[in-house]
Amino acid sequence: MAVATEDYTPTIALDGARKQRGNLTQARIRWMILGVLLGFLLVGGRLVQLGMVETDQTIEGQTRDAIQASRPPILDRNGLEMALDIRVPSLYAEPRRIIDVEEAVQKLRTVLPNLSEEWLRNRLSGDRGFVWVQRELTPAIQEQVMRLGIPGIDFITESKRFYPGMNEAAHILGSTNVDNQGISGIERAMDNDSLALLQELGLARGNALTPVDLSVDMRVQHVLHNELTDAMQRYQSIAAAGVIMDIYSGEVIALASLPDFNPNEPATALVKDTFNRITSGIFEPGSIFKTVTLAGALDAGAVRMTDQFDARYGVRFGRYTISDFHGKNRILSLPEVYKYSSNIGTIRIMQEMGKDNFRAFLSRLKFDQRVEFELPEMRVPTVPKELSEVAAATASFGHGLSVSPLHMVAAYAAFANGGNYIAPTLYKRSVAEAEQLYERVLQPQTSAYMRYLMRLNAISTGGSGSQMNRAAQGYRAGGKTGTAEKVVDGRYSSSKVTNFFASAFPLDNPRYAMLIMIDEPQRENPQSGTTAGWNAGAMTGRVVQRVAPMLGIAPDFSEMLDQQIVPPEVRRIFPEGY
Amino acid sequence: MIRTINIILILASIVMLASVYALKFSIEGTASERTALTALISEQEGQLSLLKADWAVLNQPGHIDPIVRRHEAELQIAQVTQEQFGSFTALPMRPAKPDSAAMDALFEAIAQGIDPIDAILELEGIE
Numbered sequence: 001m002a003v004a005t006e007d008y009t010p011t012i013a014l015d016g017a018r019k020q021r022g023n024l025t026q027a028r029i030r031w032m033i034l035g036v037l038l039g040f041l042l043v044g045g046r047l048v049q050l051g052m053v054e055t056d057q058t059i060e061g062q063t064r065d066a067i068q069a070s071r072p073p074i075l076d077r078n079g080l081e082m083a084l085d086i087r088v089p090s091l092y093a094e095p096r097r098i099i100d101v102e103e104a105v106q107k108l109r110t111v112l113p114n115l116s117e118e119w120l121r122n123r124l125s126g127d128r129g130f131v132w133v134q135r136e137l138t139p140a141i142q143e144q145v146m147r148l149g150i151p152g153i154d155f156i157t158e159s160k161r162f163y164p165g166m167n168e169a170a171h172i173l174g175s176t177n178v179d180n181q182g183i184s185g186i187e188r189a190m191d192n193d194s195l196a197l198l199q200e201l202g203l204a205r206g207n208a209l210t211p212v213d214l215s216v217d218m219r220v221q222h223v224l225h226n227e228l229t230d231a232m233q234r235y236q237s238i239a240a241a242g243v244i245m246d247i248y249s250g251e252v253i254a255l256a257s258l259p260d261f262n263p264n265e266p267a268t269a270l271v272k273d274t275f276n277r278i279t280s281g282i283f284e285p286g287s288i289f290k291t292v293t294l295a296g297a298l299d300a301g302a303v304r305m306t307d308q309f310d311a312r313y314g315v316r317f318g319r320y321t322i323s324d325f326h327g328k329n330r331i332l333s334l335p336e337v338y339k340y341s342s343n344i345g346t347i348r349i350m351q352e353m354g355k356d357n358f359r360a361f362l363s364r365l366k367f368d369q370r371v372e373f374e375l376p377e378m379r380v381p382t383v384p385k386e387l388s389e390v391a392a393a394t395a396s397f398g399h400g401l402s403v404s405p406l407h408m409v410a411a412y413a414a415f416a417n418g419g420n421y422i423a424p425t426l427y428k429r430s431v432a433e434a435e436q437l438y439e440r441v442l443q444p445q446t447s448a449y450m451r452y453l454m455r456l457n458a459i460s461t462g463g464s465g466s467q468m469n470r471a472a473q474g475y476r477a478g479g480k481t482g483t484a485e486k487v488v489d490g491r492y493s494s495s496k497v498t499n500f501f502a503s504a505f506p507l508d509n510p511r512y513a514m515l516i517m518i519d520e521p522q523r524e525n526p527q528s529g530t531t532a533g534w535n536a537g538a539m540t541g542r543v544v545q546r547v548a549p550m551l552g553i554a555p556d557f558s559e560m561l562d563q564q565i566v567p568p569e570v571r572r573i574f575p576e577g578y
Numbered sequence: 579m580i581r582t583i584n585i586i587l588i589l590a591s592i593v594m595l596a597s598v599y600a601l602k603f604s605i606e607g608t609a610s611e612r613t614a615l616t617a618l619i620s621e622q623e624g625q626l627s628l629l630k631a632d633w634a635v636l637n638q639p640g641h642i643d644p645i646v647r648r649h650e651a652e653l654q655i656a657q658v659t660q661e662q663f664g665s666f667t668a669l670p671m672r673p674a675k676p677d678s679a680a681m682d683a684l685f686e687a688i689a690q691g692i693d694p695i696d697a698i699l700e701l702e703g704i705e
Contacts, residue, residue, distance in 0.1 A: 081634035087624035139628075157624060164634035164641075222639035474660040545660070555660035 070159045071180055071187070072209035074173065076218040077251075077428060083173055083187070083263075085180075086162045089142040089155040090135040095126045097152035104150045108133070111144045135178055136160050161187070163263040165218065168225045171257050171276040172216055172375075172426060175266040184269065186214065186426055189374040213428045215251030220244060223546045224254040227539055232258055235521035235535045241277040242516045242543070243405060247413035247504065249434040250422035253512065253551070257281075277517065280377040282402040286484030287464075287532075288502040288515075289398030289408075290346045291450065293353075294338060295415055296361035299446040302353040305569050307334050309345040317390045322347065325483075333573050338453045339463045341481065347393045355392035362395075364441050365414065365421065371406045372423035381407060398482060399492075405515050408502055412479075413513040414441050415450040416504040452565050454478035455507045459562065460578040467533045468501065471541030474555030475548045476562065479503025479514075479540065481532035486520070496520050501536035505544055506553050508561040516540050 015023075074083040091112075098104050101124045109115060112134060123131055135158065142155050161176040163169075174185015182188040190212060228240045241257035257277040261268040268274070275281065297303045311332045314323035324342050337345030350358050362368065368383045381403040384391055394400040406424060414421045419442030422434050442450075455478035458465035464481040482500035485492040499521055504513045521535040528534045548555070566577040635641055650656065687694060 080637055081630070084627070084631060084634060086627045086631045087620075139624075157620065162631050164631060165638050166640065168638070168640045219639045222643060225640070226643065546657070549658065549663070554665060555663050557660075 070209060071161060071176070071182075071190070073211045074186065075211045075213050076216050076221075077214065077253075078217065078219075079213075080218050082165055082169055082214065082216070082218065083161060083163050085159045087157050088136045088160045089139060090158045091133040091137060091142075091145060091153070091155055093124055093131050093133050094152045094154075095124050095128045095131060098124055099151055101125045104153065107148045107150055108145070108153070111141060111148065161263075165221075166264065167260050167262050168256070169216060169218070169221050170260040170263050170269075171278070171377075172214070172221075172252075172255055173263050174375075175261075175263040175269055177266065183266065184377065185263075186212075186374055188376050189426075192376070214426050215246070215249075215253065215428050216255070216426065217253050217550070219550050220547045221254040221256065223550075224543060225256045225258075227543050227546070228256055228258050230542075231518055231521075231535065231539045234524055235518060237518045237521040237535075239273065239277060239519035240517065241281070241405060242514065242539075243278045243409050244512055244514045244543075244547070245409050245413055245424055247417040247510055247513050248422075248431045249429045250410075250413070250424050250437075251429055252424050252426050254547075255426075276375065276377050277519075278405045278515075279371070279373060279375050280379045280404070282379050282381055282404050283498050283500075283517070284400070284402055284484040285398040285408055286482035286498070286500060287341045287398055288480045288482035288500045289401075290338065290341065290396070291415060291453070291480050291502065292362070292365065292367075292411060293346050293350050293358065293396040294334070294453065295442060295446060295450050296358055297349045297353040298334075298449055299419075299442045300353050300357055300361070302357070303334060303349050305334055305449055305567055306573055307352075308332065309334070309337055309342075309348045311337070311342045311344040311348075313344075315344055315347050315393060317393065320390070322393060335453060335456055335570060335574070338480070339457055339460055341464055343397045346396045350392060350396035355387050355389065358392055358396065359387050365407075365411050367401075367403055367407055367411075371404065371410055373406060374426045379404060398484060405500070405517050408500070409513050409515040412502045412504060412515065415447060416454070416507070416510040416513055417447065418442075418444045419447040448565070449567060451478075451504070451507050451510060452567055452570065454480065454504060455562060455565060456578055457481075464531075464533045465501075465503070465537055468503065468537040468541040468544075471538065472505070472544035472548070474557050475505050475544050475553060476507045476556070477503055477505035477541070477544045478507050479537075481537055483530075483532045495530075497530060499530075499532035499536040501532055501540045503540050503544075505548065506556075508565055511553065512551065514540060514543065516543070 070085045071083075073081055073085070076082050093104075095101075101121060104124055105117060105120050108120060109117060115134065120133070123133065133153070137155075145153065145155070159180050161180060163173055163175075165173075170185075172186055174187045175183055176187050177183050182191040224242050224244065228242055231237065231240045239258060243255045244253045245251065246253060255278055257275075259271075259274050261271065261274045263269070298305070308331050311324060311327070312329050314321040322343055324340075324344055326340065327344075328336075328340055328342065332340065332342055332345050334345075334349070336342070337349065353361075362383060367381060368385075370378045370380055381401070383401045383403065384395075387395060391400050410421065410424055413424075419440055420438035421441045422438055454465075455476065457463040457480055458469040458478040460466075465479050468477065468479065479502050482502070484498045484500070485494055486496040486498060487493070488496055497520065499518045501516045502514070503516075504510045516536045516539055518532075518536045518539070521530055523530055524534065563577050566574075571577065646655070684694065
């Protein structure tokens, strides 16, 4: 056929019926292909379009994942939980899906009557994709709300921090906000270390986090908190605080400050006066500072244990005379200066040492900087850079400078442990690890003298720690009282005082240092007084009596233990030792 | 020939179609089972966390102490005092050797029918 059409002008060619049908089929196939292609393009286009749409996963500025961020459980030194995560339901709404706002408001208020009607109506109307209604509810309420069957209302499971100890370790633990981020205490310190980063990266999910071990012993913490509560009531004081520290490892065994708050309700932490008095309160330490003065002077070799000091007359500075509270008005030996808490004697001892050496010793004990400690709530102590003659004299017995109780307990730990300063910690630390951090501040011999002086104060007649020793018989505790008068209207007031008792036990082989503070105590009964021995001292004794068996210290009444720590040179002035 | 192949192919494709559908549905079933299990696990983890929290509360010294105080009178318990602690070293040593002569005398007396306890009881007036 090709040959036929090539040589001739086109002729009329009549297609056969079969060919016509063939052409028609081909056209139909083309149309079909076109149709199918169009169909595929349509589907493909829609797919691309869907891929471009970003789904709204944000929950008021956060991703859904972040609210389930979990925190590691916090355990005490014996493995008892102090803080853990619980899963709780939180109620949210999708206003754009709510059909009848009025009905939803009425129904929700039958289960959650504390929600304001006005607020709830505003919350649920509008075209938003996600709003919180109320966070961190109980499973029972979740059940009730689910039964209401309101469209556009649902629950999401969140992690919430729970503190089973309630108030007891409030200032150690601090608290977390509704998004499970630490806002104070050790929770904040953990976030600062590394946890915040983990949460941000999304690695802190589920319960797989390694627990954090603290140095705190919850049993001791309970006793301390319990006794402080008792002291607040017994002495009608405005505040009370205490801390117990292991003198060799620097571990804080217990730390409490009243008034406190319930970390399960972070709002209670905002109430006035609930700050942590141990770390972020600075106070004039009063007579407990005499221990520092004596330790410095003995260590520098400026005075010896057997030296005598004239305490018959007050020390004059221009118009002012500094005298003793319970003046003995006679010549006192060094142990007597300590025992009777003589201001005059202490000033003379400081003067033997020289005020510049004394000031340098305060720096060596880190009294002019913050204590290295995990809790973020800290205040810088106020210790004058240069001491005048008068300032040095008042500083020697703890006036004219303010330090935190944590400074004092760290110093007392160094006095008792052989003369090594170790910064306190809330994390577990072995003695071997702590030894790497030791800084020598006293010679071991001076530390032995200090142990003797502290014990002397407890068992010798007229010693200011005898109230303490009455309850703590057999545990060889000893320490120093401090009654610091408060400044009211620019003058020292004798009725408003802050009382301290700094101590260590058991002094024949010391393990723990303790500091108790009671703010503005009243007399317990007409026979007692308001000085520190009556309240802070007596309370220390009660705490020692209860915690010593827990800490593995057996009572021992043998006098030999006490006689062992009497330095030989003291026997020349006190043949009987005490 | 071709016809048989076609029939076989058609049958094969029907079988494969059916099996693919079956597979699809079984996977969907497994997936929903998995989702249900995940939900169950997370719910139980939530309950577990609450139980752990309960346990921790019940174990707190601050929770136990008031209970002890409440039952002090009934159970006749009190705070341990220093005098109640003892140690093995504080126990007196055992006598170097038993007093055999006294023991012999005692056994002989009993053998003869004299009970030394009777004498003591009579002396005290107890019968």
